[in-house]
Amino acid sequence: METGPRYDTISLVEIDRTRLNAIPDRLHPVILVVDDEAVIADTLAVILRKQNYSVLVAYDAESAFDLVSVIPPELLISDVVMPGMSGVELAIKVKNSVPDCQVLLFSGQSTSLNLLADARAAGHDFVLLDKPIHPKDLLAQITSLGLGVEIAAEAC
Numbered sequence: 001m002e003t004g005p006r007y008d009t010i011s012l013v014e015i016d017r018t019r020l021n022a023i024p025d026r027l028h029p030v031i032l033v034v035d036d037e038a039v040i041a042d043t044l045a046v047i048l049r050k051q052n053y054s055v056l057v058a059y060d061a062e063s064a065f066d067l068v069s070v071i072p073p074e075l076l077i078s079d080v081v082m083p084g085m086s087g088v089e090l091a092i093k094v095k096n097s098v099p100d101c102q103v104l105l106f107s108g109q110s111t112s113l114n115l116l117a118d119a120r121a122a123g124h125d126f127v128l129l130d131k132p133i134h135p136k137d138l139l140a141q142i143t144s145l146g147l148g149v150e151i152a153a154e155a156c
Contacts, residue, residue, distance in 0.1 A: 028054040029147045030071060034064040034078040034090065040131075044077065047135045053147075061085035065093055072098040075147055077138075080107035080128070091126055102145045104138075106131050 031053045035041040038059055045055045056071060058064035061082055068076075076094050078087035085093075091103045108131035129141065142148070 028052055029074040030054045030056065031075045031077060031142075031147075032056045032058065032064055032067060032073040032094075034058045034061060034076070034082075034087065036060055036079065036082040040079070044138070047138070051139060053142075061087065061090035064090055065097075068094050068097055068101075073101055075102045075104065075142065075145065077104045077106070079131075080105050088124075088126070092122075092124055095124065102147070103127070104129060104141060104145075106133060108132070 031048055033041050033044045033048070033055060034057075035044070036059055041057050041059060045057045048055045056067050056073065058067055061078070062085060064076075064078070065085075067073075073094075076091060078090055080087040087105050087107070091105060094101050095103065103126045105126050106129040127141070129138070
């Protein structure tokens with residue numbers, strides 16, 4: 001039996017970045033949501049899409065950074081504590097790669113404060129939201145960053 005995909009594939013680095021960024025859609029800011037708990041990441045994506053945001057989802061920091069190299073987001077929303085690279089480490093890499101990208105970190109674990117303190121000592125100041133966060137509070141925080149969009153009719 002044959003293994004592997006039955007169709008042609010290309011890696012993310014081979015995608016023509018100029019075509020992806022040729023027509024920026026300023027009406028729908030791109031938000032990258034990262035959480036190793038898929039249900040949380042997917043739920044946030046649904047909430048944000050209903051508010052007319054363009055949403056990318058990743059379930060680990062490494063995959064998220066691969067997406068950033070192809071489609072630079074206006075906002076990164078990431079869990080802090082994840083296997084492998086932490087959300088704080090991801091945020092630093094994203095800010096180095098896309099300086100205008102804003103960052104919201106969220107966590108339900110007290111160990112996040114230590115990671116955030118280390119980042120602040122290194123000159124990185126990120127907003128940390130507590131899990132769970134109510135969708136209205138998250139949307140208000142996003143709007144306060146200047147990334148508000150026209151609310152979808154079905155969400156009213």
